Amino acid sequence: MEIIYPTGSSCIEQLKHEEKDELFGSAQILDFKAGEVVIRKGSPVHDLYLLQTGTVELALDDTNSRQSLMLLFSGEIIGVNCAYSTMHYRFSARALSDCQVLIINYQLFTRLLESNPRFSMSFIQYISMVNENFLNWHMKLTERNSAGALAFLLSEFVKNYGQNTFEIPLTRSEMARVIGFSKESVLKNLADFRKQGIVESDGKKITILDYSRLQDISVYG
Amino acid sequence: MEIIYPTGSSCIEQLKHEEKDELFGSAQILDFKAGEVVIRKGSPVHDLYLLQTGTVELALDDTNSRQSLMLLFSGEIIGVNCAYSTMHYRFSARALSDCQVLIINYQLFTRLLESNPRFSMSFIQYISMVNENFLNWHMKLTERNSAGALAFLLSEFVKNYGQNTFEIPLTRSEMARVIGFSKESVLKNLADFRKQGIVESDGKKITILDYSRLQDISVYG
DNA sequence: TTAAACAGGTGTAAAATTACACCCCTCATC
DNA sequence: GATGAGGGGTGTAATTTTACACCTGTTTAA
Numbered sequence: 001m002e003i004i005y006p007t008g009s010s011c012i013e014q015l016k017h018e019e020k021d022e023l024f025g026s027a028q029i030l031d032f033k034a035g036e037v038v039i040r041k042g043s044p045v046h047d048l049y050l051l052q053t054g055t056v057e058l059a060l061d062d063t064n065s066r067q068s069l070m071l072l073f074s075g076e077i078i079g080v081n082c083a084y085s086t087m088h089y090r091f092s093a094r095a096l097s098d099c100q101v102l103i104i105n106y107q108l109f110t111r112l113l114e115s116n117p118r119f120s121m122s123f124i125q126y127i128s129m130v131n132e133n134f135l136n137w138h139m140k141l142t143e144r145n146s147a148g149a150l151a152f153l154l155s156e157f158v159k160n161y162g163q164n165t166f167e168i169p170l171t172r173s174e175m176a177r178v179i180g181f182s183k184e185s186v187l188k189n190l191a192d193f194r195k196q197g198i199v200e201s202d203g204k205k206i207t208i209l210d211y212s213r214l215q216d217i218s219v220y221g
Numbered sequence: 222m223e224i225i226y227p228t229g230s231s232c233i234e235q236l237k238h239e240e241k242d243e244l245f246g247s248a249q250i251l252d253f254k255a256g257e258v259v260i261r262k263g264s265p266v267h268d269l270y271l272l273q274t275g276t277v278e279l280a281l282d283d284t285n286s287r288q289s290l291m292l293l294f295s296g297e298i299i300g301v302n303c304a305y306s307t308m309h310y311r312f313s314a315r316a317l318s319d320c321q322v323l324i325i326n327y328q329l330f331t332r333l334l335e336s337n338p339r340f341s342m343s344f345i346q347y348i349s350m351v352n353e354n355f356l357n358w359h360m361k362l363t364e365r366n367s368a369g370a371l372a373f374l375l376s377e378f379v380k381n382y383g384q385n386t387f388e389i390p391l392t393r394s395e396m397a398r399v400i401g402f403s404k405e406s407v408l409k410n411l412a413d414f415r416k417q418g419i420v421e422s423d424g425k426k427i428t429i430l431d432y433s434r435l436q437d438i439s440v441y442g
Numbered sequence: 443t444t445a446a447a448c449a450g451g452t453g454t455a456a457a458a459t460t461a462c463a464c465c466c467c468t469c470a471t472c
Numbered sequence: 473g474a475t476g477a478g479g480g481g482t483g484t485a486a487t488t489t490t491a492c493a494c495c496t497g498t499t500t501a502a
Contacts, residue, residue, distance in 0.1 A: 060360065067364060069356070081356075084342075085349035114342060117335040121305075124334070124345060128306035131352035135290070135302075138359045139281065142401060143288060146459070171479065180363060182460050187481055203480070367489070392449065403490050408451055424450070 001029075003102060004052050007075035008129060011122035019112055019119075027104050032095040034169065039079055039093040047103045049078040054099030055160075055169050057178065058091050067180040070137050071096070073160040080130055097169035141179055144221060149179035150189045151218035154199065154208060164208040171204075222250075224323060225273050228296035229350060232343035240333055240340075248325050253316040255390065260300055260314040268324045270299040275320030276381075276390050278399065279312050288401040291358050292317070294381040301351055318390035362400055365442060370400035371410045372439035375420065375429065385429040392425075 003024060005012045015023065029052070032038050038049065038056060051074050058069040058079070069091055072078060078093050083106065113120045141149050153175060157166055168175070172190075176183040193199045198214055200207040208214060224245060226233045236244065250273070253259050259270065259277060272295050279290040279300070290312055293299060299314045304327065334341040362370050374396060378387055389396070393411075397404040414420045419435055421428040429435060 067360075069360070081349050081352055083349070084345045085353055090353065110342075113345070114338040117338070117341070120338070120341045120345070121331075121335060124305045124341070124348070127345065127352075128302050128304070128348065131302055131348075131355070132306055132311065134352070134356060135359070138356070138363070139288075139290070142359070142363050172481085173479080183480095184461080184482085185459065191481075393451085394449080404450095405452085405491080406489065412451080 003027075004050070004075045006050065006077055006126055007073075009122065009126035011119060011126045014118040014122045015112065015116065019116065023104060023108055023112065024102075026108065027102050030101045030103055032099040032101060034095055034097050036095050037092060038095055038099065038101065039089050039091075041089055041092040043089050045079075045083045045087050045089065045106055047106050048080070048083060048109055049093075050102040050104055051076050051078055052100040052102050055096045056099060057094045057096050057174075059094065060091050066177075068178050070134060071156065071178060076130070080127055081134070084127075096174070140218075144218070146179075146181045146185040147189045147192065148218055148221040149181060150175070150186055150193075151214045153179050154206065155211075155214055155218050157206075158208055158211060158214075164211065166206060167204050168206050169204070224248075225271070225296045227271065227298055227347055228294075230343065230347040232340060232347045235339040235343045236333065236337065240337065244325060244329055244333065247329065248323050251322045251324055253320040253322060255316055255318050257316045258313060259316055259320065259322065260310050260312075262310055262313040264310050266300075266304050266308050266310065266327055268327050269301070269304060269330055270314075271323040271325055272297050272299055273321040273323050276317040277320060278315045278317050278395075280315065281312050287398075289399050291355060292377065292399060297351070301348055302355070305348075317395070361439075365439070367400075367402045367406040368410045368413065369439055369442040370402060371396070371407055371414075372435045374400050375427065376432075376435055376439050378427075379429055379432060379435075385432065387427060388425050389427050390425070 012020065032054070041061060051072055053074050056072040056078060058072060060066055060069065072093070077083075078101070079089050079091065082089050082091075113123055140152050144152060157168060158164060170178065172186050173183045176186045179186070190199070190201060193214075194201060196213075198208070198210045198217075200209060233241065253275070262282060272293055274295050277293040277299060279293060281287055281290065293314070298304075299322070300310050300312065303310050303312075334344055361373050365373060375389075378389060379385060391399065393407050394404045397407045400407070411420070411422060414435075415422060417434075419429070419431045419438075421430060
């Protein structure tokens with residue numbers, strides 16, 4: 001099986017062959033159905049969850065009430081920022097689509113961090129980058145109006161799926177929660193995008209017709 | 222001289238005496254006047270800046286145009302998240318009040334991280350916590366209306382200064398930029414708070430009369 | 443010493459966003 | 473096959489926030 005390593009980091013490559021074998025030899029794949037809770041807020045960190053396929057939503061609670069924190073795509077370690085701070089998850093993770101998650105032993109991972117300085121330095125680099133992305137996501141959304149925020153969200157799907165046509169694994173209400181606007185704002189902006197010929201949409205199936213225009217809206221509103 | 226170590230972290234305590242002496246023996250204090258740029262966006266990370274006294278504003282650019290990222294108080298390493306990701310500062314830091322900054326040698330710090338696993342594990346814990354605080358700041362602000370956001374900002378000053386009367390080192394426009402609302406919204410909410418007897422304010426001198434009420438507004442709007 | 447420039451402040455108009463009402467359609471379920 | 477829940481969709485009203493206009497007083501620089 002081909003394992004998808006953490007996106008944008010070479011930390012796993014810093015491990016010696018035997019270390020890598022040890023780490024992934026004990027790892028197992030868990031399957032989650034769309035809608036299932038992958039990580040519950042408040043639970044202790046027992047393992048690291050490396051997302052292989054699917055999309056996951058991070059949120060402050062599992063009640064779907066408040067704005068969600070971020071979306072995670074394949075190659076990301078779910079809640080990595082909590083693993084070495086409070087050792088308890090400070091937010092919940094819910095599968096938006098069917099997901100495969102690689103479960104990595106936390107104790108073993110920690111032991112490798114302690115014994116292999118090249119690995120730990122690369123891991124420091126990795127979590128620094130993850131958190132910059134996290135901050136970036138939030139800055140991008142708070143600076144934008146509803147049209148810009150929706151354009152940003154659609155762009156993220158294009159980037160992570162690598163194609164202009166995709167099934168968006170969120171309802172309109174969920175999209176609203178992710179970008180922090182109301183369901184109606186999402187629907188009206190989506191209608192605008194359709195009228196302007198920027199996107200085609202039929203329910204969850206979305207096609208981006210004019211990506212550069214979408215990028216413009218995502219930057220300038 | 223008494224050095225203020227990173228807030229909420231024991232990472233410096235993980236160093237042996239001779240390591241600590243080496244790290245701080247070469248360190249020097251730099252003074253910044255209110256308004257001065259401490260770190261310019263895009264510049265390479267040469268040293269670590271440990272804020273000793275004063276308040277610093279992190280922003281995406283130094284033009285004062287967009288919303289600022291966060292405020293830093295004493296005991297925080299300015300831009301620590303950039304030190305081990307891009308190795309270039311991704312945002313600017315400006316002194317809001319007169320500041321004293323302890324300049325720590327980056328190469329030396331990195332060498333200690335590589336040679337002392339206890340130190341590097343504790344540092345991983347530290348940057349994880351810093352980034353959680355960062356995220357927390359943003360969540361708190363984006364979830365709130367203008368009154369809640371202003372209440373949150375005032376609460377942060379109470380917490381970090383440890384007293385109910387203080388000189389806020391920001392103009393009303395700067396306060397607006399920090400919480401992401403307009404100058405008029407800040408002024409009107411501040412006027413409301415005065416009328417309700419929650420705060421007293423005379424220019425930059427602010428006294429919190431009803432802290433628990435302020436907390437309520439900061440949570441429920 | 444005089445005029446900008448800037449900070450604090452407030453009322454009102456304009457814009458954006460949300461909330462409400464209601465529509466259609468589909469898909470379970472009784 | 474009726475029913476009702478849930479999703480997508482849209483117009484309108486209410487609310488929130490911003491933008492504009494304008495006033496005061498203080499500081500700064502010509």
